[in-house]
Amino acid sequence: MNYLKHVGKYFIMLRQVFRKPQKWSVFQEMLFREIEDLGLKSLGIIAFISFFVGGVIAIQTALNVDNPFIPKYLIGFATKQSMILEFAPTFMSVILAGKVGSYISSSIGTMRVTEQIDALEVMGINSLNYLVLPKIIATVFFYPLLISLAMFLGILGGYFAGTLTDLFNSEDYIYGLRLDFDPYYIQYALIKTVVFAFVIATIPAYHGYYVKGGSLEVGRASTQAVVWTSVVIILLNYFLTQMLLA
Amino acid sequence: MIEVVDLYKEFKGIPVLKGITTTFEKGVTNMIIGQSGSGKTVFLKCLVGLHIPDSGIISFDGRKHTELGIKEHRLLRQEIGMVFQGGALYDSLTVEENIMFPLKMFTDQSFEENLDRVNFVLKRVNLENANKKFPAELSGGMQKRVSIARAIVMNPKYLFCDEPNSGLDPNTATVIDNLIKEITEEYQIITVINSHDMNSVMEIGEKIIFLKDGVKEWQGSNKEIFKTENEAVVNFVYSSNLFRKVREVYLKETK
Structure with missing residues (x-):
């Protein structure tokens, strides 16, 4: 019953979030700040992880396909499919849930316990709309770019890992990348990304906004936010895959 | 009333x-x-x-x-203006930005007009030259004064x-008490x-x-x-x- 109560409260929160911003110039300013905090500041970690994981996928695939009847170009094919279909959209989103989710939850939670949200409300500002809507817009529009970059860097990582260690040659790898390429897979990955971006912005915001107590509770809310965001991403990943691919 | x-x-x-x-x-x-x-x-x-x-x-x-x-x-x-127990200043904003916030949100004044008003209320609470400081750089008393300045910047009733x-x-x-009484x-x-x-x-x-x-x-x-x-x-x-x-x-x- 308690879970249902939280789900209901979450949707009631969303109703308050999706209102017309009270002042467009202030909203715009907030939006650019959120793009920087939630998007640009995640570029480094996303680039680093995807490049090396792409490399690891390529090496592991190469080491596991030592049968001469299995063509080498399958390494490029497997790396591309893994990166585009699963690793970039889903696991990067889980990583972002940890990095960005805890930031959103703790920053809003701290505003709550230090009465900064009350100060907004007393001024007559819709605090949910002011604080959460720019985060949603920033993540929903910026994360597809971030995830596209992760796909590219992962595939590039695979290329360098294989060619530098002579596990496969570049022609085979590039042939594998081009083999049976379906643009719909990109579309599928980006649809997932948009849904996950929404989840990454809203679930931690919910946990932070309704926190009660002090700094300890803010820390707990932050942990809860990361756990629930990850759980929801994994569940939605399953349902979206069923709906879009099966 | x-x-x-x-x-x-x-x-x-x-x-x-x-x-x-x-x-x-x-x-x-x-x-x-x-x-x-x-x-x-x-x-x-x-x-x-x-x-x-x-x-x-x-x-x-x-x-x-x-x-x-x-x-x-x-x-x-x-x-309505409100001074909160802990000040409730926005940590990521400077003193100037904190006080200017309600003006930006609810008026169509230019930046210069807003800045004039901010400087006026800062002078009123005896906090000139603190514009560019962040709340964390201020003492408790100064934070309260900034909070009062923010509360009165819109000329509340x-x-x-x-x-x-x-x-x-x-x-x-005593300074804060007298300030509140004078403003009232x-x-x-x-x-x-x-x-x-x-x-x-x-x-x-x-x-x-x-x-x-x-x-x-x-x-x-x-x-x-x-x-x-x-x-x-x-x-x-x-x-x-x-x-x-x-x-x-x-x-x-x-x-």
């Missing part, structure tokens, strides 16, 4: 405010006092609209809160202060202060409301509080030896 009639509020079945009726006049520093858990903060939060009362009427110059729509409520709130002196040394507390008289604001600080009560409490267990137990001025025979008020206000002696001397002198 703010008029409160028969205000009730409960949390999870436990009544916190039990039928409070009072008025707050313009240009007067009104103080709410009482022990911890007496309902002071809940009362203040009901007044500013952070808590919705279960029953009763709060009327701001004839505008009853229960009859206002969401838009009218928002407009009313723009006439109503000013609410939640324990403005908590955590401050006696000198700074100068701009003819309706000021309501929630306080534990008996110095403030004696110094600037032109109208004092004493709450006990969610009930208005006593009401009077800082002169009348010396003469009151109300046992609950006497036990609360004169709980320290110093204040008891001050009261005895005052009563002897005025006999």
Whole structure:
């Protein structure tokens, strides 16, 4: 019953979030700040992880396909499919849930316990709309770019890992990348990304906004936010895959 | 005038405010006092609209809160300034940005006009040249002054202060008290202060409301509080030896 109560409260929160911003110039300013905090500041970690994981996928695939009847170009094919279909959209989103989710939850939670949200409300500002809507817009529009970059860097990582260690040659790898390429897979990955971006912005915001107590509770809310965001991403990943691919 | 009639509020079945009726006049520093858990903060939060009362009427110059729509409520709130116990300044914004925030949000003035207004209120609270500092770089007293500056930047009709002196040394507390009193008289604001600080009560409490267990137990001025025979008020206000002696001397002198 308690879970249902939280789900209901979450949707009631969303109703308050999706209102017309009270002042467009202030909203715009907030939006650019959120793009920087939630998007640009995640570029480094996303680039680093995807490049090396792409490399690891390529090496592991190469080491596991030592049968001469299995063509080498399958390494490029497997790396591309893994990166585009699963690793970039889903696991990067889980990583972002940890990095960005805890930031959103703790920053809003701290505003709550230090009465900064009350100060907004007393001024007559819709605090949910002011604080959460720019985060949603920033993540929903910026994360597809971030995830596209992760796909590219992962595939590039695979290329360098294989060619530098002579596990496969570049022609085979590039042939594998081009083999049976379906643009719909990109579309599928980006649809997932948009849904996950929404989840990454809203679930931690919910946990932070309704926190009660002090700094300890803010820390707990932050942990809860990361756990629930990850759980929801994994569940939605399953349902979206069923709906879009099966 | 703010008029409160028969205000009730409960949390999870436990009544916190039990039928409070009072008025707050313009240009007067009104103080709410009482022990911890007496309902002071809940009362203040009901007044500013952070808590919705279960029953009763709060009327701001004839505008009853229960009859206002969401838009009218928002407009009313723009006439309210509030000084929070911890300051509630936005950590990521400088002093200037903190004070300018309501101006940016609710007016169409240019940046220069906003800056003039910010500098004016900063001067009013004796904090010139602090524009570019962040809240974390300020002392507790300075943070309170910035909070007061932010609260008055929109020329509010109503000013609410939640324990403005908590955590401050006696000198700074007196500065803050005097500042609030001066602003109240100068701009003819309706000021309501929630306080534990008996110095403030004696110094600037032109109208004092004493709450006990969610009930208005006593009401009077800082002169009348010396003469009151109300046992609950006497036990609360004169709980320290110093204040008891001050009261005895005052009563002897005025006999």
